Amino acid sequence: MTRRRLKKSASTASEQKGFPGALGEHRNAKWYLKCVVFLFSGGSFAAAAGLLSLHGRRGQKQGSNALSMHPHAYVSSYEVIEVLPHDPRAFTQGLVFDNDGTLYESDGLFGRSVVRSVDLLTGKSERSTKNADDEFGEGIAILDNRLMQLTWKNKVVLEYELPSLKLLRSVSVNIGAEGWGLATNGTTLFMTDSEDSLFFVEPVSYALLDKKVIRDPKLGGKQVFGVNELEYVAGEIWGNIFPMYQHKSSECIVRLNASTGQVIGWIDLRGLLARQREQVRRSPMNFVLNGIAYHDKSQRLYVTGKRWDKMYRIRLKPEPHLGSAHVQSVCNLG
Numbered sequence: 001m002t003r004r005r006l007k008k009s010a011s012t013a014s015e016q017k018g019f020p021g022a023l024g025e026h027r028n029a030k031w032y033l034k035c036v037v038f039l040f041s042g043g044s045f046a047a048a049a050g051l052l053s054l055h056g057r058r059g060q061k062q063g064s065n066a067l068s069m070h071p072h073a074y075v076s077s078y079e080v081i082e083v084l085p086h087d088p089r090a091f092t093q094g095l096v097f098d099n100d101g102t103l104y105e106s107d108g109l110f111g112r113s114v115v116r117s118v119d120l121l122t123g124k125s126e127r128s129t130k131n132a133d134d135e136f137g138e139g140i141a142i143l144d145n146r147l148m149q150l151t152w153k154n155k156v157v158l159e160y161e162l163p164s165l166k167l168l169r170s171v172s173v174n175i176g177a178e179g180w181g182l183a184t185n186g187t188t189l190f191m192t193d194s195e196d197s198l199f200f201v202e203p204v205s206y207a208l209l210d211k212k213v214i215r216d217p218k219l220g221g222k223q224v225f226g227v228n229e230l231e232y233v234a235g236e237i238w239g240n241i242f243p244m245y246q247h248k249s250s251e252c253i254v255r256l257n258a259s260t261g262q263v264i265g266w267i268d269l270r271g272l273l274a275r276q277r278e279q280v281r282r283s284p285m286n287f288v289l290n291g292i293a294y295h296d297k298s299q300r301l302y303v304t305g306k307r308w309d310k311m312y313r314i315r316l317k318p319e320p321h322l323g324s325a326h327v328q329s330v331c332n333l334g
Helices: 022-041 045-063 324-330
Strands: 075-085 092-097 103-107 114-118 125-130 137-143 146-151 156-161 166-172 182-184 189-191 197-201 208-213 227-233 236-241 252-257 263-268 289-295 300-305 310-318
Touching (some): 114 137, 146 182, 227 252, 263 324
Parallel strands (some): 075 263, 092 137, 092 289, 137 182, 182 227
Antiparallel strands (some): 075 310, 146 156, 189 197
């Protein structure tokens, strides 16, 4: 089976004009190449060189969205660049790209948990490995050729070979109250457990290296509970917020300092939940925003939620006029 990777994805149903998907960019590149060949064959070397230079600058502009995705503002909003299908049966608990742009997802629920590779264009599984019925799949991270998956109550980390998703081993761990979010910077694993801590973990032995309380200095040092699905983004740790044990849900993402665990910013994603089908909208505590995947090479950022039927490629919009009062008002923190 051919694996469609991120770099080959097409723009399906863009909600914003002027942001072509990779397929459109590929077609434009082919057009430029034909023009250059024609000009060179006719002896118009200067014109051909000028066209190549123009295309290079154009490509650089389209791909250079790191600053907009990694703002210095304390609060950011978003704009939708691309809308893609997502399996509405998937109770998304983890989302991550490998280096080649293949998307992997961990889906939860007892008896239905699975880890799978996903066709980005269709949202359908390409390969999958089902968890044991007593395992509730949670966050995932990829390191080298291994995919690691947390479990909610079992205190077990499962390791899979990539790309086959063959189970390699099951490792007992005793870190935190439960298994929630998981991410890596390539040398250290970051975990959350539903409470207010960020755990730093060695990725082979799973020994606990450090533990930091997640606090927001702009909210008076408030502890942040329920940091859920994690993603390592441009030197920061980003996490969905789900203060489940405080009986709340949130449409915000928190940005954490990867060394201290301290909050450095918030992303307000309100409005995406409202775009889902009625079943999801009626039960926001069950079908929360959950799932962040960032592909470093292309600087593309994707988000989705539990049993959502859409996945969104988004770009962040810094909102420097918004501060702590906005976060307290809209993020529904525990």
